[in-house]
Each structure stands twice: as C-alpha cells, then as structure tokens.
Amino acid sequence: KAGVTQTPRYLIKTRGQQVTLSCSPISGHRSVSWYQQTPGQGLQFLFEYFSETQRNKGNFPGRFSGRQFSNSRSEMNVSTLELGDSALYLCASSSYGTGRQETQYFGPGTRLLVL
Amino acid sequence: KQEVTQIPAALSVPEGENLVLNCSFTDSAIYNLQWFRQDPGKGLTSLLLIQSSQREQTSGRLNASLDKSSGRSTLYIAASQPGDSATYLCALRDYGQNFVFGPGTRLSVLP
Numbered sequence: 001k002a003g004v005t006q007t008p009r010y011l012i013k014t015r016g017q018q019v020t021l022s023c024s025p026i027s028g029h030r031s032v033s034w035y036q037q038t039p040g041q042g043l044q045f046l047f048e049y050f051s052e053t054q055r056n057k058g059n060f061p062g063r064f065s066g067r068q069f070s071n072s073r074s075e076m077n078v079s080t081l082e083l084g085d086s087a088l089y090l091c092a093s094s095s096y097g098t099g100r101q102e103t104q105y106f107g108p109g110t111r112l113l114v115l
Numbered sequence: 116k117q118e119v120t121q122i123p124a125a126l127s128v129p130e131g132e133n134l135v136l137n138c139s140f141t142d143s144a145i146y147n148l149q150w151f152r153q154d155p156g157k158g159l160t161s162l163l164l165i166q167s168s169q170r171e172q173t174s175g176r177l178n179a180s181l182d183k184s185s186g187r188s189t190l191y192i193a194a195s196q197p198g199d200s201a202t203y204l205c206a207l208r209d210y211g212q213n214f215v216f217g218p219g220t221r222l223s224v225l226p
Contacts, residue, residue, distance in 0.1 A: 043216035056213050106158040
C-alpha cells in the first residue's frame with residue numbers, strides 16, 4: 001500500500017502571496033489531518049477532515065483553510081502569507097480518525113519558506 | 116487546555132545502553148497516547164499506540180507505558196543502536212478529538 005504523499009515537497013513564496021498544499025492519504029483512509037511544525041512552537045494541529053467535512057480545528061487564524069475531496073485527497077490553503085508561516089506542513093491520514101485504536105500515518109511534509 | 120512536556124529535551128548515550136524517555140500531560144481525559152519518531156527533515160513514523168484503558172505496549176526493543184492518573188508516559192528503548200538516533204515525540208488524542216504533541220526529545224546514540 002502506498003503511503004501518504006504530499007506535494008510539493010518544497011516551496012518558496014513571498015509575503016502576501018497565497019499557497020496551496022496537497023495531501024493524498026493512504027488508500028481507504030477517510031480522515032486527513034494537517035499540522036504545522038516550527039522550531040519555536042513544535043507540532044501544532046491545524047485541522048482534520050473526514051468525508052469532505054471539517055471535523056476539528058486548531059487555534060490558527062482564518063488565513064489557514066482546507067478542504068477534502070470525495071476521493072479523500074485534501075488541500076490546505078494559506079492566504080496572505082507571513083514570514084512566521086515558514087514551517088514544515090505535515091499531513092496525516094487514518095481510517096476514521098476516531099476511536100482508540102486509530103494510528104495516524106504521516107506524509108513526508110511540505111517545507112514552506114516565506115521570504 | 117492540555118499541555119504536554121517531554122524530558123529530557125536532548126539525550127546522548129553510547130551504543131548498547133538502555134534508556135527512558137518521559138512524556139507528561141496535564142489532563143488525563145485522553146483517548147490514546149502515541150509515540151512517534153522523526154528523522155531530520157522528515158515526517159513522523161508511528162512507534163507505539165497505547166489506548167487509554169491500556170497500561171503498556173511493546174514492539175521489539177521498544178516498550179511504552181501509560182499512567183493516566185499521574186499524567187505520565189515513558190518510552191523505554193533497550194540496547195540502543197545508532198539507527199535509533201532521531202527525535203521522539205509523544206502525542207495525545209483528547210476528548211475533543213484533537214491531537215496535542217509534546218516538544219520532543221532529540222536522541223543521539225553514539226557508536
């Protein structure tokens with residue numbers, strides 16, 4: 001089974017631009033979660049999608065948004081980029097995203113640099 | 116608000132040593148706790164998942180324990196190897212179904 005894939009792997013943008021990142025979950029997984037990882041704040045939960053609906057959301061501004069398609073692929077969008085948005089963005093998938101036996105499987109991440 | 120801490124922040128040991136990594140959390144209302152490893156610049160690899168009703172899980176040289184009452188989990192690595200060098204993170208799934216990660220312990224195993 002193929003793992004979680006994320007595209008692109010690296011991205012350079014300038015302040016004020018917007019960016020879209022993509023995540024393809026493991027086949028059959030319906031839950032996709034997004035995380036931001038920075039040296040200062042560590043790994044922080046952005047949001048989770050299940051069956052095309054946002055189920056949970058972390059404490060991030062409205063500039064961060066996402067969506068999920070019928071094939072479970074997910075995209076996240078960051079508008080009006082700021083220098084502080086430079087980070088490794090990780091996507092994780094699981095079968096249902098709930099329940100006590102659920103393991104999350106992570107993709108390799110997209111490294112975003114905002115200049 | 117759930118807070119997760121990990122001690123130590125960094126650890127350097129000679130090959131072959133047994134070691135313990137610690138994870139502490141403030142709210143015992145969790146569904147599960149998971150330990151991950153992260154290699155530099157890479158994503159996370161799941162190591163062990165402990166359900167809230169369980170006390171420990173084992174996989175090969177790894178053993179993770181969970182004590183909800185004291186808000187603690189430990190990851191025990193037996194007979195450490197240079198290939199174990201990575202950052203180890205613990206993560207909780209709370210009742211709000213959100214994931215909260217600790218800051219990680221950076222482990223170096225010296226040959």
